[in-house]
Amino acid sequence: SQTIHQWPATLVQPVGSPLSLECTVEGTSNPNLYWYRQAAGRGLQLLFYSVGIGQISSEVPQNLSASRPQDRQFILSSKKLLLSDSGFYLCAWSAGAFYNEQFFGPGTRLTVL
Amino acid sequence: AQTVTQSQPEMSVQEAETVTLSCTYDTSENNYYLFWYKQPPSRQMILVIRQEAYKQQNATENRFSVNFQKAAKSFSLKISDSQLGDTAMYFCAFLEMNRDDKIIFGKGTRLHILP
Known part of the structure; x- marks a missing residue:
């Protein structure tokens, strides 16, 4: 069966510090991968998605970036965090096209102080 | 641009009751999917x-x-019993086919089931 992992579960970082959140998927090949952010009082916002290794589409201009160095690994990064980067970050995967069900990871709670 | 609107930020119902969460969306397209998460x-x-938009039968x-209600662009969720x-946050989501395939979420409805 397929599983999706995210780490860390929680993170507290000072403003201006770098960020690296990791997501890995097991039990499937060539998944579509997604990074979402859920800010307080808001719905899910799609940040990045990837249909293959090295292929990243950015949805929202910001100081975050994403990379997919391996087929089942998706990394969310920042060189310098802002206060507004605080939120709950969810990684998800789907098989093939977007209209297939997306399976979400447990999420990372990021607090920028 | 496509939008998804959930007009009820928060709801509370007693256990065993039936509750309906509302969702409306805006699109000019005919082929799309709708989801409740x-x-x-x-x-x-x-x-x-x-729910696939081309299917008239409501998903269960x-x-x-x-x-x-496709003409009204409405997609409500009913939870029986x-x-x-x-108890959870419920998100309505929309996915248009044959374009860039981005799923769009509403802001969510926080549902409390009371004992």
Whole structure:
């Protein structure tokens, strides 16, 4: 069966510090991968998605970036965090096209102080 | 641009009652999917139900059913015989086919099932 992992579960970082959140998927090949952010009082916002290794589409201009160095690994990064980067970050995967069900990871709670 | 609107930020109902969560969306396209996702306190997102726009029959999954009104662009979720475990944030989502395939979420409705 397929599983999706995210780490860390929680993170507290000072403003201006770098960020690296990791997501890995097991039990499937060539998944579509997604990074979402859920800010307080808001719905899910799609940040990045990837249909293959090295292929990243950015949805929202910001100081975050994403990379997919391996087929089942998706990394969310920042060189310098802002206060507004605080939120709950969810990684998800789907098989093939977007209209297939997306399976979400447990999420990372990021607090920028 | 496509939008998804959930007009009820928060709702509370007694256990065993039936509750309906509303969702409206805006699109000029004809082929799309609609979803309801559940996010319990554990924060794990779970797909509750999915509806293909070309299907006239409303989707049903056990105690969960939808009222899909395509002309009105409405996609409400009905939870029958509500249970304490149904307490969660519910997100309505829209996916248009044949374009860039981006799923768009509403802002969510926080549902409390009271004992």
